[in-house]
Amino acid sequence: MSAPLLEVRNLVKHFQIGRGLVRAVEDVSFSIEKGETLGLVGESGCGKTTTGRCILQLERPTSGEVIFEGRELTKLGQRDLRAVRRKMQVIFQDPYSSLNPRMTVGQIVAEPLSVHGLVRGAGARAARVKDLLTRVGLLPRHAQRYPHEMSGGQRQRVGIARALAMEPTLIVCDEPVSALDVSIQAQIINLLEDLQAEFGLTYLFIAHDLAVVRHISDRVAVMYLGKIAEMADRKSIYDAPRHPYTKALLSAVPIPDPELEIQRERIVLGGEVPSPLNPPSGCVFHPRCPIAIERCRTDVPLLTDLTPGHSAACHLASV
């Protein structure tokens, strides 16, 4: 078996805030094979976005390793990183704030081409921009427009074209559809899938929408308070979740069918997500867990394999 495209080992990211320490990411490990999509789900503040930023080296991890295409990135200097970054791109949630409002769409997509010296000459760049715009479902004439003249879905397509311009192997998609209207979300998801098939892209798909993540991911990791609670292939995690948090998350997703909803038992979790400034002892989920036992207060559960490829961090998952 070939080495994975991306391997994250024991990633830790702490932020110093005043006298407090925010434990945003606590010992997270996973890998993504080439051409695969790993979904990273969790609620706000669980560390999923920080994990993505640490992989891209937009945040320098506190400890741990990020191995991308065989190179360990956390120790690389800015110059070496720049070459690597071309291969790992990012698509952000909010296409409104991630596009420069003073640049035309053509300039936005062409900029990385000239910065990285990928395409030389204005004419060649313009041709490449048109090609990229067409590939993401826009028209060549959109190159003259400014971001404010476009709809949210079109702007997200521009963001995707800009990422594609670098011919990346890995794209970190950080909530790429959650700011879009429902009717447009499916368009963008289909586009991401088409591009993956066409260019053999690998995705880290960060999102809070479990239905979207099920649709697009090959494997899924569920995060809670900086840690991976459960990780498995798509089918196992949705059909046979083992961690009580995964079960609660799945049961909280509303289903657009009143008849089904009436019959459905909903696990409503009590309480709120605790602060990563002061995470609970033992299992970080124990204060909200419907099945917690005494041991969960004191012992930290390790992420352990239940079946090959399906792991959960819960003392009771193997019972």
Add this chain to the structure above:
Amino acid sequence: MAATLLDVRNLQTQFATRGGVVKAVDDVSWDVMEGETVALVGESGCGKSVSALSIMRLVAEPAGRVVGGQVMFKGRNLLTLSEEEMRHVRGREIAMIFQEPMTSLNPVLTIGRQLTEGLEIHLGRTPPQARVRAAELLAMVGIPDPERRLPQYPHQFSGGMRQRMMIAMALACEPALILADEPTTALDVTIQAQILELMKDLSRRLGVAMLMITHNLGVVARYADRVNVMYAGKIIERGTAREIYADPRHPYTLGLLRSVPRLDEPRKSRLAPIEGQPPDLTRLPPGCSFVPRCAFRVDRCSTERPPLREIGANGATGHVSACWEAERLSREAVAR
């Protein structure tokens, strides 16, 4: 049979923009019965929030203006009340819950003060009485240790707690109707479930009617009695929740239901999006506004605007659709 509590008739709200006049709410009629939960569903710019603001007479003038229609509430037309009379309606008889609690709570007033203010002004409670009631309200919406919470400020509350606080404020004066504009959109999934269950429970127990405004058809399936679907300033379909979800009769409703991946169904190899872009409200096509994106369009759709009409076989079921081809959209179309 419950009586009609709110009856919105031919409401028209417009905004003057540089691009031209936007008919944000374009001749829209709907109603809410006493104790009923009604949903107003649609995407950004469809006019759902502006509908609520129009009812409360909170549309930002002079750019925005309610230019026509009636809003009958308990037999009075809210649009013709004096500003003084309207102040007694807002908060006292109709309360609002907004999407982002942090921006709708006053950051420099304590939680307690924001609750007691309405009680003193609208209900004439004395400060000590109001304080006792405020603590009761916090307890009712599931905020533990209310006495300790009252002197705190909104920033000391989490997102979910702030939304509970908004609900407590809305309930403070025992209104007959609550307008909830995307009340759970800013919240995490597990907290969303808590808040929706709480709202359902409270509205049942207290007999408060609710207008739930949302873009998420999934959210209202469990909670709404009736659903209005809006597109480009108009209601394009209305029915009971069961009718809307099991037998959608407008291509837009059908498209919304089909385009979202669902956890209760086998995973599809490909999603079925609604093609095209959301409508530009300054340049709506003549005829049906959904025409450019519609998979069921016929020639007539581009020239004649379809009215909302009954689609039940024997009429008068209350299930209405503004589509010339509503009959074609039968169950087979859904299963496709």
